[in-house]
Amino acid sequence: MARVAVMGAGSWGTAVGKVLADAGSEVVLWARRDEVALGINERHCNEKYLPGIVLPATVTASTDPAEVLSGSHEVVLAVPSQSLRGNLEKWVDLLEPDAGVISLAKGIETGSLMRISEVVAEVTGLTADKIAALSGPNLAREIAEGQPAATVIACTDVDRAARLQDAFSTPNFRPYTNTDVVGCEIGGSTKNVIALVCGIATGMGLGDNTMATLVTRGLAESTRLGVALGANQMTFAGLAGLGDLVATCTSPLSRNRTFGERLGRGETLEQAQEATNGQVAEGVKSCTSIRSLARQMGVEMPLTEAVHEICHEGGDAVEVAVRLMRRSTKPE
Numbered sequence: 001m002a003r004v005a006v007m008g009a010g011s012w013g014t015a016v017g018k019v020l021a022d023a024g025s026e027v028v029l030w031a032r033r034d035e036v037a038l039g040i041n042e043r044h045c046n047e048k049y050l051p052g053i054v055l056p057a058t059v060t061a062s063t064d065p066a067e068v069l070s071g072s073h074e075v076v077l078a079v080p081s082q083s084l085r086g087n088l089e090k091w092v093d094l095l096e097p098d099a100g101v102i103s104l105a106k107g108i109e110t111g112s113l114m115r116i117s118e119v120v121a122e123v124t125g126l127t128a129d130k131i132a133a134l135s136g137p138n139l140a141r142e143i144a145e146g147q148p149a150a151t152v153i154a155c156t157d158v159d160r161a162a163r164l165q166d167a168f169s170t171p172n173f174r175p176y177t178n179t180d181v182v183g184c185e186i187g188g189s190t191k192n193v194i195a196l197v198c199g200i201a202t203g204m205g206l207g208d209n210t211m212a213t214l215v216t217r218g219l220a221e222s223t224r225l226g227v228a229l230g231a232n233q234m235t236f237a238g239l240a241g242l243g244d245l246v247a248t249c250t251s252p253l254s255r256n257r258t259f260g261e262r263l264g265r266g267e268t269l270e271q272a273q274e275a276t277n278g279q280v281a282e283g284v285k286s287c288t289s290i291r292s293l294a295r296q297m298g299v300e301m302p303l304t305e306a307v308h309e310i311c312h313e314g315g316d317a318v319e320v321a322v323r324l325m326r327r328s329t330k331p332e
């Protein structure tokens with residue numbers, strides 16, 4: 001049984017740990033807090049992030065990264081995008097010499113404007129064939145409950161992608177492979193921003209036509225950015241593009257959509273933050289980096305601009321919506 005390290009015992013790290021264990025691996029989770037590690041080891045449950053989910057006995061946890069990384073030849077990174085670099089810098093010397101990395105993060109680093117696989121490459125010195133990204137319509141709670149879903153494992157090395165596909169395959173979790181790491185990472189990051197705007201619209205009391213318009217035009221601007229960065233347009237029609245966009249923009253389980261809904265109801269950023277119960281809504285920070293990246297590339301992203309204005313520039317949602325509708329008319 002291969003040993004896999006999962007660095008981060010939040011909702012997604014824990015759910016992915018369960019998938020890997022169900023698929024036959026021995027899984028060791030790195031948890032930041034003693035009580036989380038203790039709950040997993042003694043009661044097979046992560047009460048803070050996935051209450052009520054029973055983890056297999058082959059999932060254990062530790063707060064000591066050296067203990068978790070020792071003997072692990074595959075390392076899953078499951079911490080939020082903006083904290084990844086800082087954490088990874090502490091872990092890099094503890095990685096096994098032949099270790100490969102799989103990133104679960106869905107964000108763009110603020111400041112550097114790097115995708116997470118680029119951050120991993122810079123910090124670890126690993127080559128692209130050793131770095132994979134997993135992304136798709138995967139709300140942690142539903143995956144942990146064993147509800148059927150699919151995902152994408154992207155890596156420039158097709159053989160490694162296929163090996164990881166095996167390692168993550170269960171009767172209820174179906175990974176597809178893709179070599180388009182750029183497209184998968186951009187799709188996973190931009191959908192959080194579009195989910196925020198869908199949440200804002202829902203909070204304002206708007207209905208399904210508005211929602212469908214936002215999802216479709218959100219996909220259009222995400223695709224424009226991805227293609228400008230070298231992605232394959234078709235990736236955005238797949239699970240890591242449209243699939244994840246639909247799941248996140250429509251599910252009440254999504255932290256980003258829920259966060260947006262509270263903003264749309266008139267709550268402040270701080271009030272909306274409280275409602276996420278300490279969990280990350282990646283789009284709130286990534287809208288800043290995605291907006292900068294789009295401006296740098298000369299790509300128009302009006303919905304991302306709108307989210308940024310509402311979240312970070314004190315923009316009024318109604319005024320922003322009116323302005324979006326008054327933009328100059330154009331062909332689709």
Ligand SMILES: NC(=O)c1ccc[n+]([C@@H]2O[C@H](COP(=O)([O-])OP(=O)(O)OC[C@H]3O[C@@H](n4cnc5c(N)ncnc54)[C@H](O)[C@@H]3O)[C@@H](O)[C@H]2O)c1
Nearest residue numbers: 008009010011012013032079083104105106139140279280
């Ligand atoms: N939850 C989901 O349904 C889901 C699904 C797919 C992808 N993702 C992505 O996976 C990544 C991790 O998300 P999550 O849902 O597990 O997040 P979470 O908020 O549930 O947990 C984050 C984990 O990272 C740890 N951590 C370490 N350093 C941290 C720091 N400096 N600040 C905050 N947390 C820190 C926390 O202790 C916690 O264990 C995100 O990029 C998210 O977009 C989440």
Ligand SMILES: O=P(O)(O)OC[C@H](O)CO
Nearest residue numbers: 136137138139254255256
């Ligand atoms: O809860 P969210 O909004 O971070 O979304 C979770 C997943 O990324 C959905 O695929």
